[in-house]
Amino acid sequence: MSYSILNKLRTGCVLLAALALPACAVQQPGTDFNDPFEETNRSIHAFNKGIDRAFLRPAGQVSAALPEEITGPVANFADNVGLPGMVANGVLQGDIGGTATNTMRFLINTTVGIGGLFDPAGAIGLGEESTDFGETLSVWGVPEGAYVELPVFGPSTQRDMVGIIVDMVFDPLDHVGTSPQIDYGTGARVAGLAISRGTFMDTFDSVLYDSADSYAQARLAYLQNRRFALGEEPPVGEDIDPFSDELSLEGFE
Amino acid sequence: MTNQTFSRRKIMGLGGAGALAALPLPSFALSSGQAEGLVNSAVADINGVIQSGASVNSMIRSFKGIFDRYSDTSYVAAYALGNDGRSASNAQKSAFADAFGNYLADKYGRRFNEFAGGQIQLQGSRTVNSYIEVRTLAVLRNQSPFQVDFHVSDRPGRPVFFNLIIEGINMLLSERAEIGAMLDARGGNLDTLIRDLS
Numbered sequence: 001m002s003y004s005i006l007n008k009l010r011t012g013c014v015l016l017a018a019l020a021l022p023a024c025a026v027q028q029p030g031t032d033f034n035d036p037f038e039e040t041n042r043s044i045h046a047f048n049k050g051i052d053r054a055f056l057r058p059a060g061q062v063s064a065a066l067p068e069e070i071t072g073p074v075a076n077f078a079d080n081v082g083l084p085g086m087v088a089n090g091v092l093q094g095d096i097g098g099t100a101t102n103t104m105r106f107l108i109n110t111t112v113g114i115g116g117l118f119d120p121a122g123a124i125g126l127g128e129e130s131t132d133f134g135e136t137l138s139v140w141g142v143p144e145g146a147y148v149e150l151p152v153f154g155p156s157t158q159r160d161m162v163g164i165i166v167d168m169v170f171d172p173l174d175h176v177g178t179s180p181q182i183d184y185g186t187g188a189r190v191a192g193l194a195i196s197r198g199t200f201m202d203t204f205d206s207v208l209y210d211s212a213d214s215y216a217q218a219r220l221a222y223l224q225n226r227r228f229a230l231g232e233e234p235p236v237g238e239d240i241d242p243f244s245d246e247l248s249l250e251g252f253e
Numbered sequence: 254m255t256n257q258t259f260s261r262r263k264i265m266g267l268g269g270a271g272a273l274a275a276l277p278l279p280s281f282a283l284s285s286g287q288a289e290g291l292v293n294s295a296v297a298d299i300n301g302v303i304q305s306g307a308s309v310n311s312m313i314r315s316f317k318g319i320f321d322r323y324s325d326t327s328y329v330a331a332y333a334l335g336n337d338g339r340s341a342s343n344a345q346k347s348a349f350a351d352a353f354g355n356y357l358a359d360k361y362g363r364r365f366n367e368f369a370g371g372q373i374q375l376q377g378s379r380t381v382n383s384y385i386e387v388r389t390l391a392v393l394r395n396q397s398p399f400q401v402d403f404h405v406s407d408r409p410g411r412p413v414f415f416n417l418i419i420e421g422i423n424m425l426l427s428e429r430a431e432i433g434a435m436l437d438a439r440g441g442n443l444d445t446l447i448r449d450l451s
Contacts, residue, residue: 068395089380128399135363199395202364210360213434228421242328242408242415243383247335251346252327 033219042150045215048154049208054198057204060197071195073117078114078192079128080109081185084172089131093139094158098129115180130229134204138230147219155222283412285378288385288405291412295323296373303365312365317358325408325415326354332415333428337436338445346444352450353432370394373401384415391419 037039058077065072083106088098108121122128133232137159138144153164173185197204211217227234302315314382320326330350331338338346371393378387384406392398404416419426432446 023388070400195373202367206360206364211431211434212438216430216434217427220427224421224423224426226421234421234423238423238426240332240404240416240423241382241384242325242406247328248339249327249331251341251343252331252338252350 019082025167026066033223035219036146037148041147041219042215044149045218047151048149049214051152052204052208056194056197057181057201059194060199060201060204062198063191063195064198064201067129073199074188074191075195076109076113077116077181078182078188079119080106080113080180081173081177081188083109083128084176085133085167085170086129086131088134088170088172089133089167090129091137091213092133095129098131101126101129104109110178110181113176132160132163133166134160137163140231144227144232147223149215149218155218157223157226185233281297283385283405283407285380285385285387286388287407287412288378288403289375291323291405292373292375292387292389292403295414298323299365299368303369309363313358313362313438316362316365320354320358323414325406325413326350328408328415329357329425329428330354332425333432335429335433337433337441341443345361345447348447349450352447356450357428367393376400392399 020221082104086102087099090096090102105121105126108124108126109116109119112118112120134157142159148156148158148161150156150161150164156164173181177185207217207221208214224234224238291352298319299316301356302312302319305312305315307315321407327350330353331346333353334341334346334349338349341349369390373392374392376388376390378385384404387403387405389401389403390398391401399420400418400436401420403414405412406415407413408415415425435449436443436446439449
């Protein structure tokens, strides 16, 4: 495929993604979640649980059993190839500090850290300032949209779904990465997912397999954690105050 | 390191309490110092249990004791049951509150190994409406540090926890959703749920 066709295809994908946004439904007052696609989402959730059971969870168990000397460099490499995308998003958000930190991190870890296998930048206090295009859209004032559970990618929102697509299509790593980074970047990121699954084994298992409604728990955890990470205020009604008289404690004491 | 952080915060907390006392704003009795002290001593008690080397079941019983001592058990149970508790009898409510405490101690107590060797570093506290939010950073092995906020009130007449927010995830909201789903799975039968949680 020639470069120009690829570019057209990319533009098309982004337009499609952008078109998905006006469909974002406004949250209904009185309902807890903006989840008009719940039925479809629940089918995808069941599918994702199947994938987890068959592949991701076993891979996480293997990774948790491996020594840190092996998983550490893989996780570092995977994190490092994500940095150019974070730098680009930092620029789009006007986040000077985050952009500078992530740029320094990428330069130091790619060189001194032997292609990104090690994390000397972290050791001198340059920790990753995680971001993505979903956050860029949030900074630009695009609303969150409806909750969606994506095949393989898991819990998301319409806004974050567009973010995932844009980040994948326009990854600046293609232009600034070394050839091992471009060749093994995707593989390392997939391995990085397995490593995370292993590290947070109990947390994932608790949500997916020990809860009465894993879909509802995953939705609640994702939305709250994502809003927290983006610095967005929780929706009204989530502030719980023991002195309010909404709840009668009679009988419980 | 941790001890230094703790003592500095404690001193700041005490200073804050002094400033509060000097202002003509009574009725709000709970101070930041008390709320932060509660976090410190609960963390110390939990670490004590983890380091005791007792069996898992014995540890879970100890965690239940810590939960009863440090938290607003009535409020937490009432919130988790939510509207489903409206038609319950007082005997059912009281039985649910007890069963729910066991369920929480079991659910979180089983995961104590994740906290072994970890630290809870106090970051400070602030007043929100009628309660105090104590912000901490949990530094556990093999994990990036994450934010845990303890919500403390003096509703029962002494400082107690009534909610926990881990990286934005609100424990009371999660448990209300979970208890609601458990009730649905049992056709709304509260007695069956109480039996299964006990």
